[in-house]
Amino acid sequence: MITENNKTCAVIGAGVSGLGAAIRMRNKGYKVTVFEANSFPGGKCSSESKDGYRFDMGPSVFTMPQYVDELFILSGKNPRDHFNYIPLDPVYKYFFEDGTCLDAYHGKEKFAEQLAAKTNDKKEDIIKYLNKTETIYNLTEEVFLKNSLHRLKNFFTWPVLKGILNFGKIGAFDTMNGANQKAFKDTRLVKVFNRYATYNGSSPYLSPATLNVIAHVEIVKGAFYPVGGMYSITSSLAQLAKDIGVEFKYSTPVKEIIIENKKATSIKTNDGIQDFDIIISNMDVYNSYKKLMPTAKRPAKTLDQPKSSSGIIFYWGIKKEFTQLGLHNIFFADDYEAEFNCIFAKKSIYHDPTIYVNITSKHTPGDAPPGCENWFSFINVPNNQGQNWDAFIAEARENMIKKINRILKTDIRPLIESEMVFDPRVIESRTSSAFGAIYGNSSNNKFAAFLRHANFSKDIKNLYFCGGSVHPGPSIPLCLLSAKIITGLIK
Ligand SMILES: Cc1cc2nc3c(=O)[nH]c(=O)nc-3n(C[C@H](O)[C@H](O)[C@H](O)COP(=O)(O)OP(=O)(O)OC[C@H]3O[C@@H](n4cnc5c(N)ncnc54)[C@H](O)[C@@H]3O)c2cc1C
Structure with a gap:
């Protein structure tokens, strides 16, 4: 039972942490309104379908499920009535150019036993x-x-x-x-x-x-598969938020956070200006300052840290089933160091990339037509610095197909019957992530954890930040923890 406190809270963005923050603030008694630029919730954790195939568009590895469960429990509901997941074992299949295939199992003993049997370590x-x-x-x-x-x-x-x-x-x-x-x-x-x-x-x-x-x-601790795919995390949290009285305004981008006397007081959308007691931005913090508070003092040291990598993702409908593949598959680059050097120093793509292929139809058969599989095929690439992405996409597609063919001794080219592509520009425009970086600041130095923006503003009262671009960092569990930290800070 929620005890109303007659105060209001705006959440800017319905990414996973925006949803977490909205649910937590509502449980504290606030009247909560979520403003989301897209017509759907989830941000990076969203879902799309094409030609009979369904894809999770972003995250695919689910760890620390307790932070999702916690939100249902906090709201007086049994998580299992609304959101379910199964433990994975094996978790990953690793493929190498020398023909080795390693299965990565759950738990120290089993993991170590399987890997020791196929490698030169004990x-x-x-x-x-x-x-x-x-x-x-x-x-x-x-x-x-x-x-x-x-x-x-x-x-x-x-x-x-x-x-x-x-x-x-x-x-x-x-x-x-x-x-x-x-x-x-x-x-x-x-x-x-x-x-x-x-x-x-x-x-x-x-x-x-x-x-x-x-x-x-x-x-x-283990990796899990949410029943129905990763999107069930954000869709079930959006439903939970709605059920406990959070109001959602979709297709409503916030244009400005209004600050008066060092206090965040209101937000501006195309519908006008609305006052709130607390404002939480789930928008990437770099763009929160740049686009929503252009005249506020910006904490340059944290905001201008080098950003993380991004990705080129092909969502392929494959008209065949591959029994040698699992839910999570990695095809490693031969020269891993050269690949990272290319991404971070040269800001380019590597000719022999490490490829991640995620196939949810292995667990949710309805995600692909019978006898087919939905391949989310991902490579790490630099964030968007104005490179020629159309040329990179064409090059990456060729290199990825050749590598997968080489390792699986097959030809997937004629099997690709449906295709969608994401690149850093799309990630940037769909989620407002600065430079299309997927994970906010990179962690490429030992002080990185201390150089992420705090979950609150030091200079502006009543203004808070959650999500992958702020403390404690990216990924579904950490984003949910950022929402939890915020609500702990608000007395
Ligand atoms: C390809 C890919 C693979 C990934 N793999 C994994 C994985 O396997 N496991 C994992 O745990 N994590 C993974 N991640 C990272 C994870 O998805 C993110 O860290 C997390 O989803 C980010 O959530 P967020 O709360 O920061 O919000 P985001 O998902 O970034 O969403 C922000 C939301 O705010 C909205 N918004 C922005 N500005 C405004 C505005 N002005 N007004 C209104 N709305 C606005 C956007 O439209 C968006 O919906 C992956 C991400 C990607 C893209």
Whole structure:
């Protein structure tokens, strides 16, 4: 039962964290209105259908489902009546040019056993490595994920102090690749663990070894498949928000956040100006300042950090079933370092890219016609700096098809009967992400976690920020945590 407090809250954007923030603020008693530029909720986590195929357009790997469940429980509902997911095992299939195929299972023991059997590293060494990533997780969860890094008082709790006192153990002074090369002899295993840098659009050759913690989250805590696909996360949260009384205004882009005497007071849309007690922006923070508050003092140090990578995605309807593939499949580049160098230093695309193919019809047969599969085929690319994307798309398509054909010993070209393409320009225009970067600032330096914008404004009262471009960072669970941190800050 919600106790009304007669105060109002505007949420700008119905991305996953905007939805999380709206649900949490409504539960605090606020009258909440969500303004969304698109005609649908979800932001990056949306869904489209074409020629009998359905695709999740953005995220595909689901971890830490408890942060979705929490929102239903908070609203007095049983999550299982509204949103369901199944654990994945195996989680990934990794393919290499030398013909190796590795199945990545859930849990330390099984994962290590399977990988040791097919590589030159020992099971004990893989387990030792996973134990180390678990230690990093335990030391960093409270400091970097669950609390605002920008409130001094948060540093005086025991779990946070423990994290700070053990800073030397979290790998902040090595790179992911540096730590992974020390841990493993087999270059295929180094690639498997280096790849987790891409989960926040960074390079394993530049980002701190602290990010090896992502391996722990996926391998040990587990990855899940939401029944009905990833879009069921945002569609069920949008429904929950509506059910508890949140008002949605779709196709209503916010044009301005009005600030008076250092206080955010109202927002402006094509429908006019509306006053609110609290304003939460789920719009990318760089563009929140640039487009909604162009005259406000901008925190240049955080906003102008180098941005993450982006992606070229082909949504292919494939008129055949491939039994050797699973839900999550990776086809690795031969020279991984050259690929990241191309993306981050040359701002270009690599001729032999690592390809991720996600096939939800493996779990939801209705996502493709009988005997067919829906391939979300993704490569990492630089963010949008005005490159010739049409030329890159044509080049990437050829390189991806050739690589998949080579590794699977097949010819997928005649099997592609339906196609849609996303590139950084589309991601930018569809979600207002600065430069089409998928994950906000990159984590390509050891201070990156401290250089993300806070969940509140230091200069403007009543103004808060959630989503992948602010603390604690991108991905569905972290975006939901940003919403949780905000509502903890609002008394
Ligand atoms: C291709 C791809 C793959 C990914 N893979 C994964 C994955 O496997 N696992 C994972 O956990 N995460 C993944 N991510 C990242 C994850 O999707 C994002 O971190 C997360 O969805 C971002 O949510 P958000 O709350 O920041 O909002 P966004 O999704 O960025 O949405 C912001 C919303 O705000 C709206 N908006 C912006 N400006 C305005 C305005 N002025 N007025 C009104 N509305 C506005 C936009 O229209 C949009 O709907 C992936 C993302 C992409 C694109």
